[in-house]
Amino acid sequence: MTILSDLSDDVFGVYVHWPFCLAKCPYCDFNSHVARKMIDEDLFLEAYRSEISHLAALFPDKKVTSIFFGGGTPSLMSASLVGAILDEIASRWGIDDKAEITLEANPTSVEAKRFKGYQTAGVNRTSIGIQALNATDLKALGRQHTVGEALAAFQLASRTFKRVSFDLIYARPHQTVTQWRHELGQALDYAHDHMSLYQLTIEPATAYYDLYARGKLSIPEDDLALALYDVTQELTDAAGLNAYEISNHAAEGAQSLHNLTYWRYQDYAGIGPGAHSRLRLGNKKIALSHHRDPGKWLEEVKKNGHGIADQEQLGSIEQAQEFLLMGLRLEEGINLDRYAALAEQPLNSENISDLAEEGFIELADPCRLKATAAGKRVLNSVIARLAI
Ligand SMILES: C[S@@+](CC[C@H](N)C(=O)[O-])C[C@H]1O[C@@H](n2cnc3c(N)ncnc32)[C@H](O)[C@@H]1O
Ligand code: SF4
CATH class of the missing domain: 3.20.20.70 (Aldolase class I)
Known part of the structure; x- marks a missing residue:
């Protein structure tokens, strides 16, 4: 692998x-x-x-x-x-x-x-x-x-x-x-x-x-x-x-x-009751979710060939927020250029400086942002402050 x-x-x-x-x-x-x-x-x-x-x-x-x-x-x-x-x-x-x-x-x-x-x-x-x-x-x-x-x-x-x-x-x-x-x-x-x-x-x-x-x-x-x-x-x-x-x-x-x-916000397809997908189609990101109840799911698949209950095209801000939320859980952190491409704007530099000064995040190379060990202990609040 x-x-x-x-x-x-x-x-x-x-x-x-x-x-x-x-x-x-x-x-x-x-x-x-x-x-x-x-x-x-x-x-x-x-x-x-x-x-x-x-x-x-x-x-x-x-x-x-x-x-x-x-x-x-x-x-x-x-x-x-x-x-x-x-x-x-x-x-x-x-x-x-x-x-x-x-x-x-x-x-x-x-x-x-x-x-x-x-x-x-x-x-x-x-x-x-x-x-x-x-x-x-x-x-x-x-x-x-x-x-x-x-x-x-x-x-x-x-x-x-x-x-x-x-x-x-x-x-x-x-x-x-x-x-x-x-x-x-x-x-x-x-x-x-x-x-x-x-x-x-x-x-x-x-x-x-x-x-x-x-x-x-x-x-x-x-x-x-x-x-x-x-x-x-x-x-x-x-x-x-x-x-x-x-x-x-x-x-x-x-x-x-x-x-x-x-966690890296790459493509995946979910199948089965309640499964979710995040898939790119051209330059769009599509979110799918399927009927949760197994009986209802079976019924829908029989009728329509699939059990998809919701289908949504995610906007740039939504994509960037999902990417941040998942990516900062990782030791490797996130690539800031990718964030900027998804959000169509860079991550707020003042928030980055404040959190870095407080020891909660670090810039690993010019393009990568990671939560420090101290940041991981309070990760939800770090992400909330970065996402503002
Ligand atoms: C939903 S379970 C499915 C796997 C398998 N049925 C099992 O019980 O191990 C996947 C993982 O979710 C975790 N999990 C489920 N509910 C949780 C909760 N309320 N808090 C923490 N972990 C939870 C469990 O640790 C489990 O290993
Ligand atoms: S209810 Fe099922 S899925 Fe949930 S933790 Fe227990 S065994 Fe796993």
Whole structure:
């Protein structure tokens, strides 16, 4: 897998959304549903095929550089469904020989049994949602796997795929710095390639949101959350897993190409319920989003050949803001010339000087702007001040 430059026009990611899970985790606001009856995979395959051919007709002549099966829980899909979707993508667009093909997996023992099939189907990277390394927290997070199962699944994935991400959620209820230091240290005994380490956020319309609103769930206050973030940087740095993005850490050359595509604001097409796309058509940037409800999506695809609910041409300011918001999450930061081209004006130089003087951003070369370590600790406010 080769990491192309952030300015390359040859990058093209495809995201495939599988919207079902065994159970709904109380913190999760992703488009995930617990199926009430057996899922008819043939029906879904037909619909995915229609969307791939629809998007390939609208956005032709592309070679796919990364594919990501996300969810929901894609490790509930059969390997033959995954393989058939890959075949369709290959026949409509073409897949680069070095493409990164990731599947998000939940680590129950049943799902781990499918790893070999995914690998045979063409998947070369997995992202394993381990989330916590103690039984009490796994239960509180509504997870369907034990610590033992999760670690066994991770080890099996590491033997099956060249690249594997070890994913945890931190800043969980009642978590202390000492506890997290111990847990992350344990995780680093296993993780060798990539880690996604997300701080728990309380999202509207989740069970955690209701509990939090009623004062029944306490999560770390800002100071503690920052201390947990600092420990995360300290331990992952020491282990050689550099934070190439604010919540994602990788060994040299093991960054996720697909996620880099989003953060670098390059082209990607989403297929499946609730998927999004950002695609250039000539000098226009088109944003697409699909119906979220799986039943409605299937119905629309059957009727129209696609499940696109909204289609919008993004204006220059919108594009520049999205680019800034995503790009400053990256260690490499953003290219200022590209910002100016998208916004049709340069980024405000006074804001840049003020934030640089305060130590929150730095100019890496005359064209590149990056958040410093201090800036990353308060990234949202840095971006808000730059975007004015
Ligand atoms: C939506 S999940 C899909 C993958 C898989 N189903 C799983 O649960 O691991 C993708 C990632 O989102 C993260 N995530 C979901 N909701 C979150 C929240 N409220 N706060 C922090 N991370 C969250 C989890 O860490 C998970 O690894
Ligand atoms: S966190 Fe993963 S398993 Fe849990 S509901 Fe969300 S998508 Fe499903």
